[in-house]
Amino acid sequence: MTRSVIVVGGGISGLTAALRLRADAEVTVLEGAPVIGGKLRTGTLAGVPVDEGAESLMALRPEAVRLAEDVGLGDDLCDPAPAPTTLWSHGALRPLPPGHVMGIPTDPDALAGTGLLSDEAAARLRLDETLPAEPQADDVSVAEYLGGRLGQEAVDRLVEPLLGGVYAGRPDRLSLRAVLPRVAAVAERGEPLLAALREMRTQPGTAAPRAGSPKSGSPRPVPVRSLRGGNGRLPHAVAAASGARILTGTRARELQRTPAGRWRVLAVTGDGPLLLEADAVVLAVPAYEAAELLRPHAPLADADLGAIQHASTAVVTMAFPRTEALVRGQGSAGHGDPLPGGNGFLVPAVDGRALKAATFLSNKWRWQGEAAPDLFLLRTSIGRVAEEHRLAPPDRHLIRTSVRELHEALGPIGEPVAARVRRWERGLPQYGVGHIERIARVREAVGGLPGIALCGAAYDGVGVAACVATGTTAARQLAEG
Ligand SMILES: Cc1cc2nc3c(=O)[nH]c(=O)nc-3n(C[C@H](O)[C@H](O)[C@H](O)COP(=O)(O)OP(=O)(O)OC[C@H]3O[C@@H](n4cnc5c(N)ncnc54)[C@H](O)[C@@H]3O)c2cc1C
Incomplete structure (x- = not known):
């Protein structure tokens, strides 16, 4: 059993790891900023709380909702x-018809009259039904696959704005497998896309969110929720529930292995350097920070993490x-x-x-x-x-x-x-083409470092729920040891 753990990074990923380690270890969280929470940050505007990060x-x-309940x-x-999801497109506000999957319209007829696509692009979309569909062996960009099946205009005008909303990313760089796994599964099976997505939507448990579908009278899952008073409350509640020692304004600069096989973290604080030692370390920081800390110990992981845009x-x-x-x-x-x-x-x-x-x-x-x-x-x-x-x-x-x-x-x-x-x-x-393989290589390299676990937005999803899941997994890895 692990006795002491240092968590580097006091965002929601690291704090979740701290909470989940509570029963097994004495935990210290190092947070470089003056406050914990990372991208979960609630500020005040005109006297009212407003979320300035994840809203x-x-x-x-x-995972995220359960964590809120747990604390x-x-x-x-x-x-x-x-x-409805609405686009400001061609100079007007235009709702996306219900039934889309990340902007992909499963029913091309529903686009009629919306002004979202030109007539040529709407006709091009329908070609998906008849175009040959070869099983896609390798990961490709979202734009390469969807552009081929549905046409570039559909990618630019329907899918890009939704991906932009989540990743602030570009479809010609984002990995199909990492950001649209359900679409990638269809591509790998080599099936026409729209029919397969329509089919998926009728299967229980696989339907895409249909927020605000005016036709839907039946209960349907709510795709997102928020915390009254701001999502910035979540990391603070998790930190309190974790019982961990939290050191803010404390930035980890170096990770050292002791001769006894423990880990030492050299940090800088407003009062000067600080040296802490523990049995294990969770790196819950952005990829470029994790890359620096891992450089002397896992150069391959450093290279892969450092290459993430x-x-x-x-x-x-x-x-x-x-x-x-x-x-x-x-x-x-x-x-x-x-x-x-x-x-x-x-x-x-x-x-x-x-x-x-x-x-x-x-x-x-x-x-x-x-x-x-x-x-x-x-x-x-x-x-x-x-x-x-x-x-x-x-x-x-x-x-x-x-x-x-x-x-x-x-x-x-x-x-x-x-x-x-x-x-x-x-x-x-940015989850670029080959992201899943990249992360598998990172995990393999870090797997050779006993007592080190990784979590955060760089790995299995940028959303809060995915980050919470990585924090829980990191804690489990260390507890199982
Ligand atoms: C503007 C914006 C809006 C978003 N909106 C949503 C949304 O609506 N819904 C959603 O699900 N997701 C959203 N996300 C994504 C989500 O908020 C983040 O991916 C998630 O909160 C990241 O959590 P994390 O703990 O992995 O990383 P972070 O929140 O980045 O936390 C890492 C922490 O580590 C600290 N740190 C870094 N280096 C060091 C070091 N060397 N030593 C010590 N501490 C260090 C940082 O200061 C930071 O506090 C949004 C992101 C942004 C930027």
Whole structure:
């Protein structure tokens, strides 16, 4: 049994590992920043809590929601208002028809009249039914596979904005197997895609989220949830429940093996260097930090982790006086249908806008609307991978750009009474082609280092639920020893 463990990184992955190790070990968490939580961060705007990192917790897989329940926050979990996924595309807000899988329309007929695709692109989409489908042996990019089956315009206008929302990534670089595993499974079987996805949706337990499907009267899984008061509460509750010693402002710089086979972590703090020793170490930091710490011990893992690209983004949170355009999320809605209480929109990169997404917090999360009844809270997101130039200007410029583009999307919405910018430099790892094999090599290399475990957003999914799962697995590895 492991007696003492140092967890490097006080984001949700590391804190989950600390919690799950509680019964087996004395745990110390080292967090380089002044506060724990990493990308789960709740700030305050106009006196109201607002999430400046992850604003939704995946609920279709259980780990994040279960963790919240485990640490006593179950009663504070909230569902979003039902609303269709909406794209700001070709100059108007256009809801995606229900039944899509990550933007892939399983029913091409449902696209008619939406203005989302040109007639040629809609016709190209249907070719999927008749195109030969050879089993796909190797991993390829999302764009290579989907472009081949459905056409490039469908990739650019339907799939890219959804992938952009999650990864801030580009379909021509992202791995099909790592980011769209269900689609990759169809590709590997060599079947026409749309029919296979339609079939999957009718099988219990495999349906894609259908938030806000107006036709659906039956209970269906809620795809995401959030915590009343902000998701930033989760890491703090997990830290408290873990009983771990938490050292903030303490950045690990070096990992050393002792002659007795234990591990030493050299850290820097505001008061100078700190040397700690333990039986085991969990590295719960971004890939580029883990790469540096592992360099002397596992050079192969260092190379693979160091090669993972990251996207930088900024989240601009704003409070507006309430206006009809904002509350209804309606604006210049494409084909005349007002959107009932829209939750925001995603933006295809091909339209050349600065905004990647906007989330109408006051509409989406009831608790947030109630917390500031006179205001309308929203956030925009700027920056995809290889779009660093969009983040070069100062904060006030990002706020101005957001307001200008919101005006274009929604019509007159007034000026914000408060705004703040949170920058996430290298905030989202990119799962490039071959990611799954890369991570398998990393795990093999680190498997040769007794007492070292890895967890975090770089490995099996960037979402909070996936990160929580890696934290639990890391704890189990060490406990089983
Ligand atoms: C803007 C944004 C929005 C997102 N929205 C969502 C969403 O809505 N839903 C969702 O599920 N996911 C979302 N994500 C993804 C998700 O929030 C993250 O992938 C997840 O929170 C990462 O958790 P982590 O613990 O692995 O890493 P992090 O949160 O990055 O935590 C790692 C911690 O390690 C610390 N650290 C780094 N190096 C060292 C060192 N050498 N020594 C000590 N400490 C160190 C860092 O300061 C940090 O606190 C979003 C991400 C971003 C950036």
